Amino acid sequence: MDIALFDFDLPERLIAQKPLKNRDASKLMVVDRKNGNIVHSEFVNVINYMNKDDVLVLNDTRVFPARIYGESSYGGKIEVLLVKNIEGKIWEVMCKPGKRALVGKKFHFINGKIEMEVIGINPDGNRIVNFTYDGEIYDILNKNGTIPLPPYIKDVLEDKEKYQTVYSNKIGSIAAPTAGLHFTNELLLKIRNKGVKIVYITLHVGLGTFLPVKTNDIDNHNMHSEYYEISNEAAEFINLAKSKGNKIVSVGTTTVRVLETVFSKNGKCVGEKGYTDIFIKPGYKFSAVDSLITNFHLPKSTLIILISAFYNREKILTAYEEAILNEYRFFSFGDSMIII
Template sequence: MDIDLFDFNLPDRLIAQKPLENRESSKLMVVNRKEDSVVHSEFFNVVNYMEKDDVLVLNDTRVVPARIYGVSRYGGKIEFLLVKNIEGRIWEVMCKPGKRASIGKKFHFGNGEIEATVIGIKPDGNRIVELIYDGNIYDVLNRNGDIPIPPYIKEVLYDKERYQTVYSDKMGSIAAPTAGLHFTKELLCRIKNKGVKIVYVTLHVGLGTFMHVKTKNINDHFMHSEYYEISDYTAEVINFAKSRGNKIISVGTTTVRVLETVFTRNGKCIGDKGYTDIFIKPGYKFKVIDSLITNFHLPKSTLIILISAFYNREKILTIYEKAILNNYRFFSFGDSMIII
């Protein structure tokens, strides 16, 4: 399929620049696939589209303060974005300016609390570096790093916790699983009190999730792999619910990718961990999820391709047109939809 089939025009004014004061007060578009209908609501009403014994699956990853600023031994300034831990103290990083980061170059960050040596260069220009630090890397980054807010957000985010879900737990992402940003602890309690089972998976979100597809044919697009985990308990809850005909409701495309990866590899949900580069596009047969809570995504992204696979490309683009006409806010701090 041609990537231009997933393009649309979005006014800049609809790109949300800051989170709402109350997370659950965002708009919610309810998309009913069977009825081909759209209802405009508010996110706190999302509980109305869940039934007792349904399963709500959340991604509990936490965003790492992965952007650090440093200097070389000669005083040249450098910026690193820690993209992925390869093993031990070896990391893949994006850096700028890249010309300063040749193999063998050394840099220090945070008054010397972190030192880095470039030991390799990938074909895409990312560097492989070895870090030297004392203690736990995430503690060190909490003291010295910045949360990597997406480049389309121009306003300063003073409360960095607003780019974390309220249930974030396991450090590892460089971008938030944004569909979960709408949930409050109070809303999760109301959902649980209705008898809905709430379980968690982990997928550490990398750069590839949000990047534009740059190939003309989407089948030629290369998906970056991302680390995931699913517990035995989560798998058992999902399998039991499916055996009884209850709905599996995924919060976000990252959660979808974990569940569909595990089921595709094993024929059912099992406790598992590893890396996934699954690219879900039209024609894919979903094996686990029944409903999807998601934000409004970038044009030509793997995310809009995924939700087009879950519903219908033409209808999704029509829905996006309705969202624009009704002044829905787009992207990370934007509004939400549930596809049922």
């Protein structure tokens, strides 16, 4: 399929620059796949689209301050984004400017607290590096690193916790699973009290989630792999719900990709850890997810391709047109959609 089929025009004013004061006060567009109806609501009402014994699945990953700034022994400046831990102190990173990060080159960061040597270059230009530091890397980054906000967010984020879900727990992402940003602890409690089972999976959000599609034919796009894990307990609750005909409600595309990866491999949900590079596009047959809570995504992204696969490309674009007419806020800090 041509990537242009997933393009749309978005007024820049609708790109949300700041989170709302109250997380669950965002708009909620309800898209019904059975009858094609669209309802405009508020996110706090998302509970109305879950029933007793349904399972709400959340991604409990936590964003870490993955961007650091350093220089070489010759004074050349460099910006580094830690992408993925390969093993021990060896990481895959993105460097800017890349021309300075040649194999064998060394850089230092945070007044020498972190040293880095480039030991390899991937075909996509990412570097493989060996870090040297004392202590725990995440402790150093939490004190000295920068949260890597998406480039379309120009405003300074004063409260960094606003880019974390309230249930974030396992550190390892370089971007937030933004569909979950709308939930408050109070709303989750109401959902739980309704009899909905809440379970957590983990996918550490990396390049696979947010890198743009650069090929004209989406079939030629290669997804980067991302680490995931799902517990035996979560798998049991999901399988029980499926066996009884209850719904699996996925919060975000990252959660969808974990569940569909596991189901496609095993025919059911199982507790496991691994890496997924699943690319869900129109024609894909879903076996795990029944409803999807998601944000409004970038044009020509793997995310809008995924939700088009979950429903229908033309109808998703029509819903996006309606969202624009109704001044919905788009992208990470934007409003929400539930596809039922």
